[in-house]
Amino acid sequence: MQDADGSDLMYLVPAPVATGLSPIGRNTHGFSAYDTKGDCVVFLKDTWCVVLPDIIPEGDVYKCLNEKCVHHVATCLASGDVLGGSNTHTTQTGHFKDAPWVHPTGTVLISHVHYHLVLNIIATLITSFVSSRQVIEATQDALIGIKIKQHVLFLMYEDCDILHHDLSVGNIMVHENEGVLIDWDLTKLTHDLGPRQITRTVCIFHLGDSHDS
Numbered sequence: 330m331q332d333a334d335g336s337d338l339m340y341l342v343p344a345p346v347a348t349g350l351s352p353i354g355r356n357t358h359g360f361s362a363y364d365t366k367g368d369c370v371v372f373l374k375d376t377w378c379v380v381l382p383d384i385i386p387e388g389d390v391y392k393c394l395n396e397k398c399v400h401h402v403a404t405c406l407a408s409g410d411v412l413g414g415s416n417t418h419t420t421q422t423g424h425f426k427d428a429p430w431v432h433p434t435g436t437v438l439i440s441h442v443h444y445h446l447v448l449n450i451i452a453t454l455i456t457s458f459v460s461s462r463q464v465i466e467a468t469q470d471a472l473i474g475i476k477i478k479q480h481v482l483f484l485m486y487e488d489c490d491i492l493h494h495d496l497s498v499g500n501i502m503v504h505e506n507e508g509v510l511i512d513w514d515l516t517k518l519t520h521d522l523g524p525r526q527i528t529r530t531v532c533i534f535h536l537g538d539s540h541d542s
Contacts, residue, residue: 330407330408330409330445330447336366338364338366338407338447339364339365339366340360340362340363340364340365340371340373340447341362341363341365342360342361342362342363342373343360343361345358345359345360345375355376355377355378355379355441355514356376356377357374357375357376357377358374358375358376359372359373359374359375360372360373360374360375361373361451362447364406364447367406370451371406371447371448371449371450371451372403372447372448372449372450372451372452373445373446373447374445374446374447374448375443375444375445376443376444376445376446376514377420377441377442377443377444378441378442378444378514379439379440379441379514379515380419380439380440380441380442381439383517383518383521384514384515385491385516385518386408386444387405387408387444387446387512387513387514387516388405388407388408388409388446389408390491390513390514390516391403391404391405391408391446391448391513392405393489393491394489394513397489399489400470401470401507401508401509401510402509402510403448403449403450403452403504403509403511404448404449404450405446405447405448405449406447406448406449407445407446407447408444408445408446408447409444409445410442410443410444410445411443411444411445412443417442417443418442418443419440419441419442419443420440420441420442422438423438423439423440426438448511450504450509451504452502452503452504452509452511453502453503453504454499454502454503455467455468455498455501455502455503455508456498457503458503463503463506466506466507466508467501467502467503467506467507467508467509468501468508469508470507470508470509490518490519490520491516491517491518491519492516492517492518492519493510493513493515493516494515494516494517495512495514495515496510499512500512
């Protein structure tokens, strides 16, 4: 990935703190990463994104949310396809689905692209709450959408024209006693009224054991 000025970004990472358990799907990994340029610890998400015309890159979604100052959303520091251009990492299985040696199954194969996303915070899973009050307040922070409080859902709809489209307990995190809504890679535009049947989130990021959502 590159910074806004075109310079390369470098992150030093240990073993992932969130590991995909399935050999197929998006195989999401989460890392506590050291940003050598910013001299700070950030969160790095390594995943394989679904390639469909109506899928918005998660980094672009964060850019919109951050520009509109949507509450309880992390700040995206960098994002992009791995390598990029003609060297972008993409799945190859679909190129061989009609090969004579392949047993036909009728399964629709959706291409994926290798993608990195860097966030400014490292949050914890809401199920690691220390009190019932914390879990209620964190859920309120992430989900309130009524007009008297301009939190995530209302501002998403009115200002950003997007919906999260994958709300679950695995996507509500806690950071400094506040709720944070994550995993915007399945975001849907509000004017897109048609159904979209694709794979859901396999793994969420947190500091601890891995979970399926």
